[in-house]
Amino acid sequence: MKIAxxxxxxxxxxxxxxxxxxxxxxxxxxxxxxxxAQALVTLPAPSAAADLKxxxxxxxxxxxxGGCFWGVQGVFQxxxxxxxxxxxxIGGSAGDASYTRVGSGGTGHAEAVKVTYDPSKVSYGxxxxxxxxxxxxxxxxNRQGPDRGTQYRSAVFADDAGQRDATQAYIAQLQxxxxxxxxxxxxxxxGKRFYPAEGYHQNYLTLxxxxxxxxxxxxxxxxxxxxxxxxxxxxKPRLVSTLSAR
Numbered sequence: 001m002k003i004a005x006x007x008x009x010x011x012x013x014x015x016x017x018x019x020x021x022x023x024x025x026x027x028x029x030x031x032x033x034x035x036x037a038q039a040l041v042t043l044p045a046p047s048a049a050a051d052l053k054x055x056x057x058x059x060x061x062x063x064x065x066g067g068c069f070w071g072v073q074g075v076f077q078x079x080x081x082x083x084x085x086x087x088x089x090i091g092g093s094a095g096d097a098s099y100t101r102v103g104s105g106g107t108g109h110a111e112a113v114k115v116t117y118d119p120s121k122v123s124y125g126x127x128x129x130x131x132x133x134x135x136x137x138x139x140x141x142n143r144q145g146p147d148r149g150t151q152y153r154s155a156v157f158a159d160d161a162g163q164r165d166a167t168q169a170y171i172a173q174l175q176x177x178x179x180x181x182x183x184x185x186x187x188x189x190x191g192k193r194f195y196p197a198e199g200y201h202q203n204y205l206t207l208x209x210x211x212x213x214x215x216x217x218x219x220x221x222x223x224x225x226x227x228x229x230x231x232x233x234x235x236k237p238r239l240v241s242t243l244s245a246r
Contacts, residue, residue, distance in 0.1 A: 044178030066136025067144025
């Protein structure tokens with residue numbers, strides 16, 4: 001598909017630039033055609049079974065996959081209590097964990113974001129609400145907006161059994177409440193290694209607000225976060241160090 005080829009070319013060009021240590025910032029858009037704005041969805045707070053408590057835990061981690069990692073990372077970087085949000089790949093092997101290979105759609109990887117958070121400041125339930133309502137559309141199977149392929153699937157990767165149980169309970173709650181007009185297709189998995197993406201993918205939304213793809217697909221997500229969850233919203237994003245990400 002043209003979309004897949006454009007994404008592969010963008011990744012290859014950016015990788016060459018990084019290898020040559022050219023410091024100029026170059027914006028390489030993903031295709032923005034056929035993108036549609038996600039309708040603002042108001043979701044119920046997690047019920048007792050989905051309301052995970054993590055007393056005494058100072059730092060917890062979970063990996064969210066919901067389409068292009070640029071926008072997902074940008075959303076979570078604007079949440080109070082999130083210490084770090086790193087774009088990367090999960091679900092496949094180490095040898096395939098690169099933008100060019102993942103873009104082929106045949107590696108088993110998903111573009112994803114590893115979120116490190118302080119449960120005393122933002123609960124796992126609140127992160128789930130943002131993920132399912134603002135960061136992506138959980139009813140789209142193996143696609144998200146203009147992007148197509150299993151690398152854009154909706155999934156939650158959590159090695160913590162409590163997080164997995166809470167996520168499954170929340171999905172069941174959303175299904176019972178008919179929160180969406182279509183079924184939630186998000187999978188819940190564990191035991192998969194996360195591989196940070198190349199440096200030029202980190203903080204992409206913040207560094208490239210002029211990008212057509214970002215303007216159409218991702219900046220509206222950050223605005224939705226600000227409007228729908230004002231108590232969680234942080235105006236200044238918590239950016240990731242590209243040196244520590246890779």
